[in-house]
Amino acid sequence: MQEWVRSTGARVVVVFEGRDAAGKGGVIKRVTEYLSPRVAHIVALPVPTERQRGQWYFQRYIEQLPAAGEISLFDRSWYNRAGVERVMGFCTQDEYHRFLHQCPIFERMLVEDGVYLYKYWFSVSDTEQQRRFRARANDPMRRWKLSPMDLESITRWEDYSRAKDEMFVHTDIPEARWRIVESDDKRRARINMIADLLAAVPYQEIPTQKVEIPKRPSSRGYQRPPRDLQQYVPDFAAKLLR
Template sequence: MNEDRNDSIHPDILERLHRDLADSYDEEFELELDDRIEDQLGRDLLPAQGESKEERSLYFRELFRLQGELVKLQDWVMATGHKLVIVFEGRDAAGKGGIIKRITQRLNPRVCRVAALPAPNDRERTQWYFQRYVAHLPAAGEIVLFDRSWYNRAGVERVMGFCSDAQYEEFFRSAPEFERMLMRSGIQLIKYWFSISDEEQRSRFLARIHDPLKQWKLSPMDLESRRRWEDYTRAKEIMFERTNIAEAPWWVVPADNKKKARLNCIHHLLSQVPYADIPHQPIALPERLRSEDYARRPVPAELCVPEVY
């Protein structure tokens, strides 16, 4: 009897599963270490956010549980042909990238993808404003996460003077209708604003300045946005007032505490989609075909990457 039959798990395979699970945890620990370094660099600017071993353990348990639910949501989206768009907005260093990493970490990139558009080029500036965003909208069975979105016009473009008053007003006339049109066409739209305090943003900016692995995140535009904190606040308040529609309301995520923000956002996201468990047929691993005249050739030594580690 073959011990590697599909209806039983060989002890060696079971041990491999445990190792793979530990590696999966290590991926998340690596992301957390990245956050802890940033927090440590800013320790003199804000009171330390004390975290007990129990709190840390609870965070990981909840994160992995919620990521399991995201996998179920993905299966449901694929099976039903649902189309989902999630917009993430907020000040620089508010944590948008962190939550996007945690959402996509266990998902199929062919199903769940991120749209993070650069500044428009000369040709795109002459297009209908929403045109370049439309190209990234999902087809059936897809999820698209916008790391910033068409709301650039209501935020950075307004504050930095990159759009005229007429363009700014036209955006507020068009954006609600554009979003209603998306909803009527069968695209579910969820909009999140990650909210951080003045002091927390200052701490995160200073941490990035002193972290060589994160300095790339700070552009001259980011630094200027720090100086214009109050202008961004006014722009945000006007944006909420004029684009918080019943069909696609804004949801504000308090984000001074990164871990709580991630858990709360994912939990809320799951509550907004009517997903259900999708039954799957049992997967059976087929036997490999073997040929008597086949012999695997050795790889030439000069083609191998040196085993430095």
């Protein structure tokens, strides 16, 4: 699929949305594991700057859209406005309703221009979300993934549910349907999402030339400088093996 995108100049946008700890990051990691970073780009935007707050809402996301031969994977997207901004009061009522009106228009414009747009919502149960939060809190390697906003989402579970339902009513359009992934089982969710994406993108196999590895030419007298003239990283792995 990647080679088809690159060789045909296709533009693919994949939106990953869902509750905190729904497994979006893990899926994106698996999707991109064997893809070239020159073709597939992960978009995970930080909090908007003061200047970006004064722009049209979709403007900073437009800058991240793919050019010909590229795939953009949005780890959260313009749907922040319909989710966390709506629930946490980070936007006004007017801004929220303007988003619900403009978002379908914006996405239809993308599709009409030839962009392949796929939107995935990862659905996790409240009990599984809390289990994952506890696992993060007890794991120093993953504790950075647990933010105050994540903890706040626990107390606002129903608010997020209502916001998601209303978002679906306005943005589940024929040109860009929401594709819901049950994600209580992370491994199944990853397999199901990847299989669905590959089935949805109308790619074809692109013939490739067989790569021939050339033989190394004979030595012409090169001698490597003495090792003690250069600084080498200590072999810490040898200590672990012993």
